[in-house]
Amino acid sequence: MPRAMLDGVVARGVSPVFVGRGPELAELTEGLARAREGEPQAFVVGGEAGIGKTRLLEEFLARARASGAVTAVGACVELGADGLPFAPVAAVLRSLHRQFGTALTEAATGQEDELARLLPELGVPGQPAGDATDRARLFELTTRLLERLAADDPLIIAIEDLHWSDRSTRELMRYLFRSVQRAKLVLVATYRADDIHRRHPLRPFLAELDRLRSVRRIELARFTRSEVSAQMAAITGSRPRPGLLGSVFERSEGNPFFVEELTAGGPGSAMSETLRDLLLVRVEALPEDVQDVLRTVAEGGSSVEHGLLAEVARRPEPELLDALRAAVGAHLLAPTEEGDGYRFRHALMREAVVDDLLPGERARLNRRFAEALERTAGLVPGDQRAARLASYWYHAGDRAKALPAVLEAAAQAHRRYAYAEQLRLLERALELWDGVPPEVLAGLRPIGPVWGYPAAIDGAAEPVGQVDVLAEATRAGVLSGQPERALAMAKRALRLLGERDEPLRAAWFWTQRAWLAEGPGRGDGRRELDRARELVRGLPPSVVHAQVLALDAARRSAERPGPEMLETAERAVQLARLVEAESTELYARVTLACLRADSGEIAGGVAELFTVLDRILERGEVSLLGRCLVNLVSVLSFIGHLARADQVAAEGLRLAERYGLENTKGWLSANHAQVLIELGRWDAAEAALAAAARARGVQPRIAARVLAGHLAALTGDLAAARAALAATHAETDTTDLRPSFVIELAVVGVETAAAEGRFEDARDVFRAATAEPFPSFTTALVWNLLIVAARAEALTRGLPASDRDRPAAVARIRRVLKSMARTTPMWAAFGHLVEAQVLRAEGRDTAAHWETAVAALEELGLPHHLAEARLGRAEALLAEGRADDRERVAELLRLVRAATAELGAEPLRQRAEQLATRARIALSAPARAAVPAPADQFGLTPRERDVLALVAAGRSNRQIAEELFISPKTASVHVSNILAKLEVPGRGEAAALAHRLGLVPAG
Structure with missing residues (x-):
């Protein structure tokens, strides 16, 4: 493609933010650092058209100029097979002449006539062009000129579009790559890889460069999906919708130029x-x-x-x-x-x-x-045959041939758990339906059984009708995490059905609508479920009847508790067994197991969930897999079995990925993040929250946002916590939120208000959140709410503005505390922590109260809660004033500071250091332990030591990010900090030093 055409395209949407290319930019920047030490550097950057070579080069040059380097760029010109001789070199020298002025003229003294062949501004060439010896002399003079210009300050020479270079330019570049000696010079050349055919003259030139150890090749890959998302967000100013992102990523295949063009065109643009x-x-x-x-x-x-x-x-x-x-x-x-x-x-x-x-x-x-x-x-x-045949007949415009082929392809997609593809095919079948001759429709046969759907689709001989296909499409929408499309299918089916004539089918579709209706702006599904119950009332026991009862039990369990919940779930299990509907029975057993665990039968409830999960996997019941996994992780985390919850979440995500359960991935990621926050693995929690934020479903995205607000409050980023609260309240009314979200929002609200000194606001939030009885499966969340509310009251002790209403606030905390279950070690430990905080708010706490909380938490692996209890104990010991306790206080504060530094829990770390300052306790290590470990000699943090170990193992920034569950940008920052602390110029030297001094484990 001629460059003029590419340059002539009006860039309707160029990203103002430099996206991706972090490792490549770091490599160029590292080369510039080496050049500053007098070691010349050479790079060749390749990639297909539009991949971002010029953008990378511009970003590097801009940063280099900001750091004091001189830059000059020349571009090769396409003028036939061999281009224009020395065009880019002449452009570079002309730019240098403008920038250096007399300094360049002085550097060329004595060779003006020869160098004028490339830069006429120096004079008139003295002699006509001679033999190869003269040419070699010209190359040598050019090299020495650049070395003199780069003697004091870094000089960067960039040659773009080397694929259009003439032979003379290539020979001069080859000479420069080989001959530049001690100089602060960086040579960068770019070329378009997709223009290099087998006989292209640049191919042997590149092969020769590959043999030079002094030249480094950088090949630019296409953007990943996340990088395309970041580029689109930078262009439009907002995060792209998943559907639009998927379309642009698929069509552009990660080429940044194509991403810009497609994004600028808007959603669904041609x-x-x-x-x-x-x-x-x-x-x-x-x-x-x-x-x-x-x-x-x-x-x-x-x-x-x-x-x-x-x-x-x-x-x-x-x-x-x-x-x-x-x-x-x-x-x-x-x-x-x-x-x-x-x-x-x-x-x-x-x-x-x-x-x-x-x-x-x-x-x-x-x-x-x-x-x-x-x-x-x-x-x-x-x-592939069925899907390919369906596509070919469809695009050939032959409806009679296309419809059976499309239905067969949909059946194959279902058998392979490709539910999104199945839905698209079924939508195509419905599109074709009206134009197909009756004799073809009469010959259509069932696709496969649909969960609980009562009709010919269960394998009977009668032909499949539109309503049957709509039932398939509805379930495919559910399973592929596309509730809006599934709802549209169910509504369309109900318009075609006569409810009086086919009440079971109608009840089935109303049940699906109830299933899908839950969520912000869609209600709670209660009206739809009531309609389904009316339709099955008085009918003989059936699979649909069992499904209605099972869904009713699940919904009631998520609402305000009542004595009928367990009874309803047990009836659903019994009815499903009666009609031999094992899928529905398994669904109801999940509900019943969760209710048992929440009501105190913890071991039995958890064991039943694992039994149900095994049976679901044995039967291949993918439609039930997501719900069982999400509930299992939730129950394990709420009862404090965090290590097991972590394992199940990780395995569940692999299963969800395998079966294409997009909504399940979102929920599991959110639940996993909650577990990781408690375990103190906050970097990993951030990665899990980022995954949940990309979920298709609204609810997991809300969960991710609320949890991100909680994590932000723990780290002291109050602006981010406030933003999470505001965004959630702006998106939906509190009445539309799940009860668990309401409690989690209250946790963030109390934390944020208390940290900002808005104590009355914190009390109001707690008062509103505890006004009604708590629903099932929220015990652990309520404990977190009690912890932050009690902490807020403890921190306000002695502040006149908050003293007046404290007794009432503390009394409310005690009333809620009295009603809380303590049937697990985690809940019991939380109870000790809240009691100690409340006593402190009343001025009645002792070191013994805090020691009880510390002892209970030490067994659980909850680093933030443990650090908080240790800090409380240190404060109580100081208040009791025994001189022989000071060393114990110092040890406690050191433990708190170390834990909070590792976590990034800034508010708690500051409280510990402020207490140490007030008590005049030095938090440095005791004299007998003053000899630091090798890594400590350089001031490396624990996280930096982890990163250094991976650098020493040869990992790239992207690989480091993946192993440590952090972003590539964060990994790059850690690497830069490590290089600065070790005082080495690059990763290789850092790795060598790490091994030599034992900064990383051997082997």
């Missing part, structure tokens, strides 16, 4: 004319027979097997191979990984070719593909 023309110019430069083969491959799908292509192209084999070889050589097609077919190198190129086809051409090609698949077996893998 490819712009400018972008299409830009892509097609490479296709139109090829012979017509090659273009014809490209059009066939493009319409065949993301990849086309050679045998299938040969059947459809209808060309002699030698002619077809010649055309394919030309397309591959032009970097438009590439062999598939399996080696049996071809694909376009970029999805947008294929899209442009398809868009350029006339409607009749598309229909004809698709018919030929479909006929070839029906005529000849084995042209495509067996697991």
